Amino acid sequence: MSSDKNKKPKSNDGSLKNTKTVAKLIQKRKTINPNQLFDQLVKGDRIALAKAITVIESARLEDQAIAQNLISKSLKKTIKSFRIGITGPPGVGKSTFIEAIGKHILKDRKKLAVLTIDPSSQVSKGSVLGDKTRMQDLSANKKVFIRPSAAGETLGGVARKTRETITLCEAAGYDTIIIETVGVGQSEIAVHSMVDAFCLLLMPGGGDELQGIKRGVVEMADLIAINKADEDRMEMAKKSRAAFKNAIHLYPPNENGWDTKVLTCSGLNNKGIDEFWKELQSYYTHNIKTSYLKKRRTSQSKFWLHETIINHLKNSFYQNPQVAKVLADIENNVIEGKISPFQAAEKLFDSIREE
Amino acid sequence: MSSDKNKKPKSNDGSLKNTKTVAKLIQKRKTINPNQLFDQLVKGDRIALAKAITVIESARLEDQAIAQNLISKSLKKTIKSFRIGITGPPGVGKSTFIEAIGKHILKDRKKLAVLTIDPSSQVSKGSVLGDKTRMQDLSANKKVFIRPSAAGETLGGVARKTRETITLCEAAGYDTIIIETVGVGQSEIAVHSMVDAFCLLLMPGGGDELQGIKRGVVEMADLIAINKADEDRMEMAKKSRAAFKNAIHLYPPNENGWDTKVLTCSGLNNKGIDEFWKELQSYYTHNIKTSYLKKRRTSQSKFWLHETIINHLKNSFYQNPQVAKVLADIENNVIEGKISPFQAAEKLFDSIREE
Numbered sequence: 001m002s003s004d005k006n007k008k009p010k011s012n013d014g015s016l017k018n019t020k021t022v023a024k025l026i027q028k029r030k031t032i033n034p035n036q037l038f039d040q041l042v043k044g045d046r047i048a049l050a051k052a053i054t055v056i057e058s059a060r061l062e063d064q065a066i067a068q069n070l071i072s073k074s075l076k077k078t079i080k081s082f083r084i085g086i087t088g089p090p091g092v093g094k095s096t097f098i099e100a101i102g103k104h105i106l107k108d109r110k111k112l113a114v115l116t117i118d119p120s121s122q123v124s125k126g127s128v129l130g131d132k133t134r135m136q137d138l139s140a141n142k143k144v145f146i147r148p149s150a151a152g153e154t155l156g157g158v159a160r161k162t163r164e165t166i167t168l169c170e171a172a173g174y175d176t177i178i179i180e181t182v183g184v185g186q187s188e189i190a191v192h193s194m195v196d197a198f199c200l201l202l203m204p205g206g207g208d209e210l211q212g213i214k215r216g217v218v219e220m221a222d223l224i225a226i227n228k229a230d231e232d233r234m235e236m237a238k239k240s241r242a243a244f245k246n247a248i249h250l251y252p253p254n255e256n257g258w259d260t261k262v263l264t265c266s267g268l269n270n271k272g273i274d275e276f277w278k279e280l281q282s283y284y285t286h287n288i289k290t291s292y293l294k295k296r297r298t299s300q301s302k303f304w305l306h307e308t309i310i311n312h313l314k315n316s317f318y319q320n321p322q323v324a325k326v327l328a329d330i331e332n333n334v335i336e337g338k339i340s341p342f343q344a345a346e347k348l349f350d351s352i353r354e355e
Numbered sequence: 356m357s358s359d360k361n362k363k364p365k366s367n368d369g370s371l372k373n374t375k376t377v378a379k380l381i382q383k384r385k386t387i388n389p390n391q392l393f394d395q396l397v398k399g400d401r402i403a404l405a406k407a408i409t410v411i412e413s414a415r416l417e418d419q420a421i422a423q424n425l426i427s428k429s430l431k432k433t434i435k436s437f438r439i440g441i442t443g444p445p446g447v448g449k450s451t452f453i454e455a456i457g458k459h460i461l462k463d464r465k466k467l468a469v470l471t472i473d474p475s476s477q478v479s480k481g482s483v484l485g486d487k488t489r490m491q492d493l494s495a496n497k498k499v500f501i502r503p504s505a506a507g508e509t510l511g512g513v514a515r516k517t518r519e520t521i522t523l524c525e526a527a528g529y530d531t532i533i534i535e536t537v538g539v540g541q542s543e544i545a546v547h548s549m550v551d552a553f554c555l556l557l558m559p560g561g562g563d564e565l566q567g568i569k570r571g572v573v574e575m576a577d578l579i580a581i582n583k584a585d586e587d588r589m590e591m592a593k594k595s596r597a598a599f600k601n602a603i604h605l606y607p608p609n610e611n612g613w614d615t616k617v618l619t620c621s622g623l624n625n626k627g628i629d630e631f632w633k634e635l636q637s638y639y640t641h642n643i644k645t646s647y648l649k650k651r652r653t654s655q656s657k658f659w660l661h662e663t664i665i666n667h668l669k670n671s672f673y674q675n676p677q678v679a680k681v682l683a684d685i686e687n688n689v690i691e692g693k694i695s696p697f698q699a700a701e702k703l704f705d706s707i708r709e710e
Contacts (some may be wrong), residue, residue, distance in 0.1 A: 071695050078692060160697050167695065215607045216571045240605075247602035250595075252570045301689045304696035312704060313668040334656045337433060340426050340522065341659035342515050349667060 034069045041172050042077065046145055049172045056164050057150045071164055074171035081170045082109065082284050085191040087181045088201030089213055093227050094180055095134035097201060097267035102138045104277040105176050111143045113174040117162055117181045117191055118149040145174060156311050159190040163304060166194065188217045193303050196293055197283050199223045204237035219251055221260060222283055225276055229264035237264045256292040258283060322351050389424045396527050397432065401500055404527045411519050412505045426519055429526035436525045437464070437639050440546040442536045443556030444568055448582050449535055450489035452556060452622035457493045459632040460531050466498045468529040472517055472536045472546055473504040500529060511666050514545040518659060521549065543572045548658050551648055552638050554578045557599075559592035574606055576615060577638055580631055584619035592619045611647040613638060677706050
């Protein structure tokens with residue numbers, strides 16, 4: 001009885017427990033030794049990897065210094081990794097697909113990390129339960145590391161953290177990285193700019209599911225899979241596949257000469273998944289042979305360098321109190337056609353100079 | 356004989372003639388009275404319009420002040436204009452198409468201006484001969500104003516000048532503006548961001564002509580025409596049309612609910628051109644009814660305001676001598692994976708602060 005009484009407050013009094021846990025965490029964080037953490041991470045310690053990512057995601061100044069140290073060290077640990085982006089409209093079955101393809105990937109490659117980009121995510125840093133429930137088998141596998149998106153961040157912030165998390169994962173020996181995006185807003189472009197292969201999942205049907213997808217995303221895809229091609233929808237899926245195959249030829253060719261592949265599959269019934277993984281591998285091999293992989297990664301690095309610069313410049317400009325004060329008015333004048341956009345821009349810069 | 360002798364130096368000694376002309380021009384320019392010029396322009400004086408555009412294109416400070424004055428005045432003269440963008444790969448027959456559709460346009464609308472965006476253009480400001488030869492009938496028509504792209508400019512510069520030229524043309528009563536782009540680089544995106552309808556011309560065939568078109572342009576099109584659908588290529592053109600019609604349905608729908616139309620036509624034989632113009636008018640009416648025209652123009656104005664701001668910020672940053680000094684090295688370090696793109700960006704900003 002007394003032991004039961006003691007247990008109850010422990011499990012129910014979340015606030016007390018949390019306060020203690022948070023205090024403990026802070027205590028722990030203070031004693032982070034980047035060298036030690038990195039050594040553990042390289043040895044494949046998943047807790048160390050998770051901790052390192054949390055440091056990267058942290059806004060605290062002392063953490064940022066450690067984060068930079070960890071990234072610099074990780075960059076020196078290059079491995080031949082394969083970075084795969086997966087996108088698709090909500091309900092297309094991305095998690096089930098990843099759960100299914102993950103098993104095939106692990107037959108050929110050493111370790112798999114699954115990261116998510118979701119700028120709209122309100123998931124707190126610790127709660128990976130959502131993702132773990134979505135991918136039960138993978139999350140139980142010791143060769144797999146699953147990490148949800150950092151929460152409450154701008155897309156730029158999430159993108160940076162995801163790029164840096166890729167670096168940490170690769171240093172930890174994860175030679176295959178899947179980056180899943182929820183398929184809203186600009187996140188596909190961000191993911192496309194950090195992967196070697198960009199896959200689009202679609203549902204069998206007439207294209208209604210494309211409602212949620214931004215224009216231009218179909219053209220970004222290196223591989224397209226008509227998922228949920230189950231018994232009752234097989235005919236429809238085959239039709240969709242044929243239609244997309246024809247459509248692909250009417251669009252400008254890929255820079256690397258690759259013919260975008262369209263396949264049908266069922267993540268749920270594990271059908272066509274092996275074929276999809278084989279196509280992905282062919283694509284990877286094609287890009288290594290043609291040196292396109294290196295070219296793509298180089299241009300991605302440049303893209304993120306300049307994207308970061310531009311974001312920084314934009315933030316300092318728009319956060320300038322003088323700009324913030326007059327921007328709405330000037331923007332309205334532009335919309336109402338009282339002033340040209342170019343004159344308006346000049347006016348804004350003048351207002352800063354006069355300051 | 357003596358008259359021949361006198362003639363020869365005149366026609367051959369270009370330098371002398373040019374010097375005189377230039378001096379005259381400068382003299383003329385100095386005496387520009389913006390109020391008078393604007394009044395002439397509004398009355399439909401084509402020479403005044405051409406002169407006003409030259410002022411806009413001028414880099415001279417005194418001209419810029421006059422240009423701003425002219426644009427401010429023009430912005431107050433709003434008319435119900437229809438701005439049409441036309442793009443397509445080289446050789447698709449854009450000029451012949453414009454020459455053909457121009458005649459149909461003039462049956463329904465008052466006046467037509469044809470502007471070109473070509474950041475690669477080396478054509479000097481005065482030489483409109485190229486365009487006039489390309490569109491002989493239109494250039495002889497007093498209701499038509501043809502102006503080639505400003506030369507030797509960045510895309511940003513050309514875009515600004517084209518946007519401002521549209522404003523001047525509308526003040527001069529040109530209620531229909533065609534903006535033609537040569538179909539290279541980023542110019543399609545710029546044109547798409549300044550028109551009410553974006554048309555893509557393609558050739559009958561298997562898609563080889565898409566080589567020159569940037570990915571994403573097909574999805575930007577509101578209307579697609581398979582041009583050069585002449586007798587011997589009619590079957591092929593019909594096939595291309597059917598294929599594109601099917602493909603369109605597999606791509607995300609347009610924001611305004613408009614179903615992208617695909618037609619066949621022949622600019623050379625004036626076939627299908629009337630139908631194309633009718634579709635363009637339906638599109639315009641659809642957008643007026645749904646208020647999408649206003650929405651699109653509002654977002655375009657905002658786009659150009661912020662685009663100008665960003666370009667200005669980028670220019671000042673990259674032209675900073677400190678940045679210019681270290682950028683190449685830092686970029687190389689990023690490409691070689693010695694430093695992350697985000698660390699590199701911070702390093703660049705630090706180097707300016709330390710200055």
